[in-house]
Amino acid sequence: MRNPKTLLSAVVILIFASPTFGTSSADGAKSVLLLIPRHAGPVVENIGQVFTRQIQQRCDAKIVMSGNVPLRVELALEKGIPAEGYRIEDRQGGGVRIAGNGERGLLYGVGKFLRNSRYDQGWFTPGAWRGTSAPKCPVRAIYMATHFMNYYEAAPIEELNHYIEDLGLWGFNTILIHFPTWQFNGLADPAARKWLDRFKTVLTRAHKSGLQVGLLQVPGEGYQNAPREFLATKVPGNRRGNFGVNLCVSKPEVCAHLLAMHDAILDQFKNVGLDYFCFWPYDEGGCACKDCWPWGARGLLRISKELVPHIRARFPACKTILSTWCFENENEANPDGEWVGLAKAMVQDKGWADYLMADGHDDYFPKYVLETGVPGELGLLNFPEISMFGMSPWGGYGANPAPAHFEKLWARIKHKASGGAPYSEGVFEDINKAIYAQFYWNPDCRAEDTVKEYAAFEFSPDSAGDLLEVIRIFESNHSRGRIGQSALRAFELASKTDAALTSQARTSWRWRIVHLRALIDKELFERKGRLEGGTLKASFEELTRIYHAESAHSMPIKPPQLK
Ligand SMILES: [Zn+2]
Incomplete structure (x- = not known):
């Protein structure tokens, strides 16, 4: 509600x-x-x-x-x-x-x-x-995944600061990030220090831009070097994400270990100030031992509730978000009773959580929320996946706009959502971010109106109509195995636009990732999907430079590397 x-x-x-x-x-x-x-x-x-x-x-x-x-x-x-x-x-x-x-x-x-x-x-x-x-949804966040040396980890810091300001112009009001404990051996780890130096600066600058900031943490996950005897029991089903340091929160000594770890992390952000803290259940996270399971109704709630006073002692105005990511296995209705258990627990005590976040991979949205409602009648936030859907490597082919897809997903919950936080791995989904910023501002707005406003602003008002057609074609050719003849038309329109733009618009990264997507799709159509040739190689290399992905984890982030 x-x-x-x-x-x-x-x-x-x-x-x-x-x-x-x-x-x-x-x-x-x-x-x-x-x-x-x-x-x-x-x-x-x-x-x-x-x-x-x-x-x-x-x-x-x-x-x-x-x-x-x-x-x-x-x-x-x-x-x-x-x-x-x-x-x-x-x-x-x-x-x-x-x-x-x-x-x-x-x-x-x-x-x-x-x-x-x-x-x-x-x-x-x-x-x-x-x-x-004025905006209708109070929570208009973006979740920036800060891992795998993606754009957020690798871009020059001033470029990232400007990018966050640009997102603010579209109506976002909060930047959420995750301190990835699983990447580090404690706070003294030089890699952790480097991460903290960078992102404390980034969040401080976000505050200076007028935005709010928050952490999204897995409350039961330890550092890389967490004691082996503390490890969790593996959770059943396909809940993805396990870097091997999920811990069992039902053991008192583990709970004490985790609270001390979180205290030290929270202290790191004392000068920054936190406006939100989000508890994350799975994909990282979870323990299926007899005392923690069902995780979403027991273990997760226990450790999250324990953490709340530690958060509020440092940041009295900080709002808390309970995420329910992967509570259900996709396409199965609530097999483990997590939703029902959560709803019962929230009837007894919901004062520790301000919002509930729900969403799913691909087209899935939790049935419990659609059919029964939001446990505790908390404000509902979504977590749309705007980065990785249907394309691998993510962003590897340039811009991935999908206005029709997101309008369909948003329509299911737009009348009950208080906002949300799209999941972002980089800048290649910049158009999708604008679409959600405007949905949160005015839930009834049309995604294609945002695309036109984006194209007029970023490229040229004279080309906005042509570019809307280009974006529609991109979406119809999203699946890499089904790029159709329309790719030729998209390239023709993109080339016409390219010739008409100012030098500033033509050389901007936002235009280059659109133009390269049109070029790559045309090449792939003509080459029947084969990754070969100098044009594709040069295109992928340019995308790599734009994303600062030279050192990125190759599978998810980096465009294909051709010899
Ligand atoms: Zn356990």
């Missing part, structure tokens, strides 16, 4: 005004005067820097902070706008005023303004959209 307060505040008013600036150089601006509130805090200052970076990386126009410049854009904070919402209006005295309810609302208002503006080679034309908008 969505919080009724959120429903009441879910006001979305859309007012379309006629453009105040046209699309010729005569109407566009070569400079923009940015006005930010006096005594603006570091977050508003940072939003001003995001605004500047975004415009200057897309066209030759310059952003200035003073001077007699005709086009003025004013950023403001204003009470009275719904939570995390914004209003964009004509500014008294000329130009545009973007007002946010709080800093995050301002960030989203800047995102909306930037997306409907126009970037020609030599000038900037401000967006004509006017109105007020």
Whole structure:
């Protein structure tokens, strides 16, 4: 059930005004005067820097902070706008005023303004959209998997920080990551230190961008060197993910060991501050001994509840999320009684959890939630898999947009969800992230409208119609074994677009992964699926560079390597 307060505040008013600036150089601006509130805090200052970076990386126009410049854009904070919402209006005295309810609302208002503006080679034309908008779902997170030397682990840190800011512009409000204990021999392990140095910096910067941050942890999983006598009993069925350090939480000495481990990890994030903590059951996790099983109704709940006071002592406002990932084996209804057991446990005591997260691999969604409801009537979050579905290596062929697929999945729960956290392995699913950010903002929005808005913003408003057709073809050719003749049409449209883009858009990584996907699909169609030839080799090498995947785990992340 969505919080009724959120429903009441879910006001979305859309007012379309006629453009105040046209699309010729005569109407566009070569400079923009940015006005930010006096005594603006570091977050508003940072939003001003995001605004500047975004415009200057897309066209030759310059952003200035003073001077007699005709086009003025004013950023403001204003009470009275719904939570995390914004209003964009004509500014008294000329130009545009973007007002946010709080800093995050301002960030989203800047995102909306930037997306409907126009970037020609030599000038900037401000967006004509006017109105007020606010999000319906309170939890609009992205889960960044930080492992296998994927993009999040390997990209230069400033590039990653900018990427997170860019996600904020689309409406996300939370970054979730996982400290992978199974990769390390304790906190003193140099690899753990390196990981912590990087991601504490990244999360601190995310806070400075106005976003919230959180950890998603497997409460029963130890370090690589965990005592062997502490190991869990292997869980039955296909719950995937086991790096061999799942521990049995029913033994008191193991519980003490795990709580001490989590205390030390939480202390590492004390200066960062945590806004969310998510308990993860399987794929990592689980113990099937007689005292822990069924894990999702007993062992998991016991260790998670024990951990809550340790979390709240350090981060009093931190919200907790209980994930139910893999409670059921796919296509089997609740064989182990985990959902029923969880529901009973939540009737007795649900004060320790704020949200319940449910989802499944591929097209699966837990039947219990669809047919019976959410245990404890907690706010429901989804965990859509936007990265790995139907393609291997993940992202290895460029962009993998699937608007129709995700609209179908979202339709099952959109009227009861409080938001969610898509699972991300990198940047190749950037379009899918935008689609979910907009679903969480307005659950009834259409995925293809987001694709058009994305294409107009990132590439060109003139090409958005063609690119929607390209994305539809990509989705129809998603399965690598069934690339059809339409791949030729997608390549033709992508080539036409390529020739029409500004130099900034044409060389941006977001365009390159779309263009390379069109090229790779055309090559694979013509070569009847054979991975061979110089064009494919060069394409895969360019993708590897874009993803910073040179040292990535080869199976999941790295594009095919051709000799
Ligand atoms: Zn056990």
